């Protein structure tokens with residue numbers, strides 16, 4: 001028992017067993033939260049409840065007795081689920097955009113024997129569900145960001161010496177905090193003095209193994225045989241002059257923690273193979289020994305060389321490169337993160353003042369010039385420069401005249417182009433400017449692709465312009 005097979009527009013004979021009067025039935029379906037829309041087998045509306053009025057924005061009086069096709073024709077319905085169910089002779093489900101709402105609808109034919117008598121459509125406004133889901137996702141996103149920001153606040157408090165004010169550097173810190181949480185190998189690339197060492201420390205410090213040892217070795221600073229014994233250790237009597245008791249290598253000493261391989265681009269091919277076996281097998285053999293010692297170390301490597309190019313030129317093993325470069329971190333040179341320069345100047349001035357018991361200040365014009373400078377030696381050069389300026393400044397103020405000629409000159413050179421004389425045409429000035437800009441963007445690697453990205457022009461144009469200005473750019 002629900003709907004009389006003699007269902008009609010007037011509602012006469014609605015209930016088979018007269019459990020409800022027509023009015024009772026009407027108020028029953030009106031109390032439904034879902035929209036209920038009943039039509040005959042042609043799509044003419046017989047019932048239309050209150051929820052439908054709210055969802056679809058159509059008044060009952062307007063729709064009763066009319067064919068739903070009219071509402072499709074007038075654009076109220078994008079398409080009619082009722083007509084679709086009539087055409088198919090079976091239930092149809094659909095999501096529809098009606099009345100600026102997202103509506104989930106289901107149209108079910110009802111029959112008298114084999115003969116279709118009409119269609120009943122149930123509809124539900126799921127806009128709010130959708131909004132809720134979006135809000136939930138948004139909240140999750142905010143939550144993640146808060147988490148990261150909290151981490152960053154924590155790092156700012158703990159690493160008050162580390163400057164990362166520029167958005168480029170902030171991005172790196174976010175990445176570093178993420179990779180710190182997992183044990184993947186990290187390859188840090190960047191010019192000399194950009195802070196690769198400081199970032200390697202940060203990865204260890206924020207990792208789960210921060211209580212475990214952090215060991216560092218500069219692979220470029222020692223001979224191959226020394227590097228081998230330093231890394232792998234040796235058994236007693238392994239070679240002449242060896243320590244009687246043998247020695248544990250850094251890979252063993254860093255067990256459970258981090259081994260920082262600085263200047264990884266400097267290691268020989270045979271050393272590369274040995275390192276690759278260690279990473280693959282997670283065990284080592286000491287020099288002069290035969291036994292295997294298991295190790296569990298996170299490898300962080302750094303280089304100022306272009307390892308990718310070295311791989312292409314067969315100077316670095318490709319398999320080792322991929323093993324090390326699981327998470328690549330590229331630290332931009334200081335000239336590409338100008339927002340860091342001012343805080344670095346102030347921080348270093350404060351450090352030098354404290355170290356030598358000084359009270360030196362810096363004149364704003366001097367700051368301007370230092371911020372404008374392209375710092376080829378990056379943060380290390382800046383640190384040294386501030387120390388030098390602070391300890392030699394007369395009257396406790398670093399002034400314009402204290403700034404070394406080469407730094408002032410770099411700025412003057414660029415300004416000089418603006419001083420035209422009769423023989424100097426606009427084209428000459430522009431050409432000189434262009435050349436200077438190209439020279440500034442030219443990195444140690446002479447990488448045309450990187451230059452193109454920095455200058456936001458295509459590599460062919462970079463090549464053409466370098467050629468035009470007679471700048472040597474390798475390949």
Ligand SMILES: Nc1ncnc2c1ncn2[C@@H]1O[C@H](COP(=O)(O)OP(=O)(O)OP(=O)(O)O)[C@@H](O)[C@H]1O
Pocket residue numbers: 161162163164190191192193194195196197198199262302303304379380383
């Ligand atoms: N973001 C920074 N904030 C504060 N000091 C920094 C920052 N980056 C680098 N430094 C300082 O600059 C100096 C050089 O940094 P670091 O040795 O980490 O550079 P690097 O890239 O490893 O250099 P290299 O390639 O020559 O080994 C260090 O004294 C370091 O403390």
